[in-house]
Amino acid sequence: YQAKATTEAVVLYERHMSERIEREVVIAGRLQDALTTGEGLQLHAQPQVDLRSGRLTGAEILLRWHDELIGRISPGDFIPVAEERGLIAILDRFVIEQSCKQLALWHEQALALPGPLSVNVSMPLFEQDDFVDWLQACMRRHQIDVSALELEITESGLMHNPAQALSVAERLRQCGIALAIDDFGTGYSSLAYLKQFAANKVKIDQSFIRNIDADERSQTIVKATIHMVQELGMKVLAEGVEREQEATLLLSYGCGLGQGYLYNKPMPLDEFATRWLGR
């Protein structure tokens, strides 16, 4: 009986596995097509604001995908597939290229962001030998200033190969391209490492911000993080600010920057320009 139950469990497990893999293969195939045509892919932007005044300081680009066959899929579902199936670097290049194009267009229309436009960069792209050269060439091609973009790298990504990440970060710093550490607090980086790292900004992960006013442990962690980051000479931004109480508390800790539904959800670029760039 024991053996039979185990066999059944294995069969069930394998069926789930193959269904999961099948879905992944379908998503990857459709995504690959989308990345060559651009069809169904849309850049959204979410404002980053000065917590005190509510004024815009910058924005983060977040990719949205609506596939004709599969329907709408969230980044939480397609980004991991892109990572697993070797498409993430292509995806990130697509997003960076489109972002540069948009910045050039806004510039033409005399619309300006008060700060950099942030794009998420995955480790596979960050670690490609030609990444920094490619990025510089891309910005040159679209005639945008190096200060117009900021790259977000997750803390856990950085810790994947710290030595390599440090050297890329140093090259970016020399080129004048800003770097932000994303999802900070979830990636187990050491303080010694953070001290060496040439980042301009640290984004505290939203899991620490959610209901922070009712959670003393989060308060302690966030307070300490804000002070440490600022002592190290970097800017600090709180992700996932949803409620006024959270913003008030963050301000009292000296955190000046925030991003979250309280200010706006990510929205299509046209809408973003109308609402936030005063077009």
Ligand code: C2E
């Ligand atoms: P992330 O870079 O940490 O982006 C923040 C995520 O939190 C976004 O989810 C955003 O919509 C969401 N968010 C913002 N404010 C709030 C809030 O107040 N409450 C809540 N609950 N959520 C909030 P999204 O757009 O679903 O993206 C998820 C993740 O997918 C991103 O996390 C990023 O890691 C990845 N991603 C999205 N676009 C790209 C891309 O172009 N390239 C790469 N490599 N990754 C991307």
Ligand code: MG
């Ligand atoms: Mg991000």
Ligand code: MG
């Ligand atoms: Mg984040």
Ligand code: MG
């Ligand atoms: Mg994230």
